[in-house]
Amino acid sequence: MASSNGHSGGSSSSTAPRAVPGSYGLPVIGNLRDRHDFYYRQGQDKYFESRIQQYGSTVLRINVPRGPFFTIDPKVVALLDAKSFTTLFDLDRVEKKDVLVGYVPPVSITGGYRILSYLDPSEPNHDKLKQLMFNLLHSRKDSVIPAFRSNFSSLLDGVDLQVGNGPVDFNKLNDVSAFQFLGEAFFGERPAPELFSNAGKWLLLMLSPLFSIGLPWIVEEPLLHSVPLPSILVRKDYKAFYDYVFNAGTKALDNAESMGFSREEACHNLVFMMGLNSYAAFKLMLPTILGSVAGAKDKSSLHARLAAEVRAAVADAGGEVTIAAVERMELVKSVVWEAVRLDPPVKYQYGHAKRDMEIESHDGVRYKVKKGEMLMGYQPCATRDPRVFGATAGEFVGDRFVGEEGRKLVKYVYWSNGRETEEPTVGNKQCPGKNFVMLVGRLFVVELFLRYDTFSVQFTKGPGGNKVAFTDVTKATS
């Protein structure tokens, strides 16, 4: 029964727990066939959706297309609905050691250290490193709005200049501006303009197993998807990025030393935080927000309402963009949640079952899982669950989270590896940047609607993220 009233689906079933359906196929061949489906024939969404149909279940045994020489076993139990997915947030039930992005790149790519994101909260350094991140974000909270506004108003100045001459590639501009913004926001110093490309090469090497970059499969499979690439290929790029953080991040490193860390270990963690945790995700998230807002079905009325809300709140704050003003923008908040609900920037979450357990799906069916099995959530299936979001679950509905009924759905937004209504702590694995990220998403919408009444884009969905180009902008008339 589909429902749009915020019901997570399924009351506890009284029937006996079942074995998880699905198949890993024949050794080697099964994995190869699934990788071909995943990267080339079906794409990620269809890969999962077709198997949900085939087995009539949202909890499934499935191959994740990695390997054969990555340190992770490709055989997982996939959690593909709003209810079963939340098992991955429950640290009494899952262990999160070395599971980020589903495989472990060699530690040589992060200076020889195991970085915070790979640590389970039970490991000694997790709490302290996460506290270091909270301290940094807290100490820099007043710099976020000015740093964002200066970098992104320059970006939009560029759009205004170029848009008469043809489509303006937003991703290309964002690749530079997002990196400059993050450096300025975290460390108070803009990185050199070319540093984004050093960071980009390092990221590409780390994340290459996750995407198809459009080469023929016969080339990509052995090159990108079978063995991790050697970190020596990006050693110089990483060093340039590290040196920037080491010099610009003096205060954060002083804080780390006072907490008992070496400057070196802390710096590798800060590089990872700025590069992979933040920059890689913003490269995905900001184009998604722009594409979603520009492509909304009810675009003209949505844009008019957003412009009115943004301008009224800013006028009330004396013409300033303040955190309090942004906090009052209910529709702006809703469009950002809706964009990351439909297309979460980090799509996969993993965890090992800590013990034999039962996992309940949104149908109220309970499935048996053994201690040590790898659980994997494909987040788009969970956050587009029609049992929660109804018949429009797969569509962008800008005001979905507005009003009393809308607010009840906010807890089903999972982009941060936790419910949107919950907060990251040193003891959990929820993203410590949660509030920073939502503020930035909202500031982006604010900047757009302070400047424009409306705008149009070309939007292309791709395996490595969405590509967006401005094709037209209408300057603000009020």
Ligand code: HEM
């Ligand atoms: C669009 C932006 C972002 C997205 C989508 C995102 C998403 C996530 C997700 C899904 C996780 C959990 C991964 C897992 O363990 O399964 C995570 C963890 C983490 N994120 Fe973010 N993140 C973003 C931005 C940031 C920012 C700005 C920071 C800066 C502090 C940050 C720092 C971290 C760290 C340090 C962790 C590991 C937390 C832990 O080990 O407890 N992220 N993030």
